[in-house]
Each structure stands twice: as C-alpha cells, then as structure tokens.
Amino acid sequence: MEIRNYQNLEMADNPHGIQSSKIYDQDHAIIMHLLLKAGESLKPHITPVDVAFYVLEGKPTILVGEEKVQVKKDDIIESPKDIVHCIYNDTDVDVRVLVMKMPKPTAKTVMV
Numbered sequence: 641m642e643i644r645n646y647q648n649l650e651m652a653d654n655p656h657g658i659q660s661s662k663i664y665d666q667d668h669a670i671i672m673h674l675l676l677k678a679g680e681s682l683k684p685h686i687t688p689v690d691v692a693f694y695v696l697e698g699k700p701t702i703l704v705g706e707e708k709v710q711v712k713k714d715d716i717i718e719s720p721k722d723i724v725h726c727i728y729n730d731t732d733v734d735v736r737v738l739v740m741k742m743p744k745p746t747a748k749t750v751m752v
Contacts, residue, residue, distance in 0.1 A: 646673040655751060656682045665744075672739040676700065676729035684726040688747040691719040691739060693727065698735030701728040724752055 649661040652672065658680050664671035674682075676698075684703065693702060694716045701710045703726040704719045710730075711717060719725040729735040 646675075649673075655685075658682065663738075668744060669740060669742045670744045671741075674727065674735075674737045674739055676727065676735040676737070678729060678732045678734070681728040682726045684724050684752045686722055686724050686750045686752060687719075687741060687745060688749070689721050689741050689743055689745045691721075691725065691741050693717040693719070694738040694740070696736040696738060698729065698733055699731055700735040700737060701730055702726070703728070 644663050646661040646663055649663065652660045652662045654660050658677075659675040661673045662670065663673050673696075676682075695711055695713050697713060699710055699712050701708060702717050703724070704717065705723045705725075727735070727737060
C-alpha cells in the first residue's frame, strides 16, 4: 500500500502559476491536486485525453467548451478530450480540486 498526502509532496511545475501536486502518476492515469487561492485561475487549455474535476473544497467556476458554471464541494465535472477547459476561483476562499486525466496523456496540453 502506498499513502500520499498532497501537503507532503513537491509542487509540480505548471504553466498556470498555481500550487499543484502530482498525487497519482501511473501508466494508465494521472491525478493532480490543485490549490487555487482567491482570484487565481488556470489558463484556458486543451488536453488530448478526457479529464474529470472533483471539487474538494470551495466553489470554483469551471469552463468546459462554451459552458461556464460555478460548482461546489463534492461535484464532479467531466471535460471530454480536445475541448477547452479552465478552472477559476472567483471567490475569497481557497479552492481545492482533484484533476484526473484518463488515460495518462502522451501528447502535450495546448494552451489557448
């Protein structure tokens, strides 16, 4: 058994300038823990694989394609591959989200 806590992991480099940790990284999938402080957001981007966002804390606004909706804790949001998506924290409290990419991408993410 392997147990990890995002607070004990190194921060992963990312083009978004937010705190992120790679909490699961296997051949078949990758799971990232994102922490977005008040006013932070991801840059809109497109991934070559399906992505699911699971909200752990806060009320982020999620963009998938042309839909932009504020979601809440324990919501899971699906973003199909090759569609622009983004996470915004327009609130004054922290947002924590798990980002699950399945299967693990072999091609690069495209910033838009």
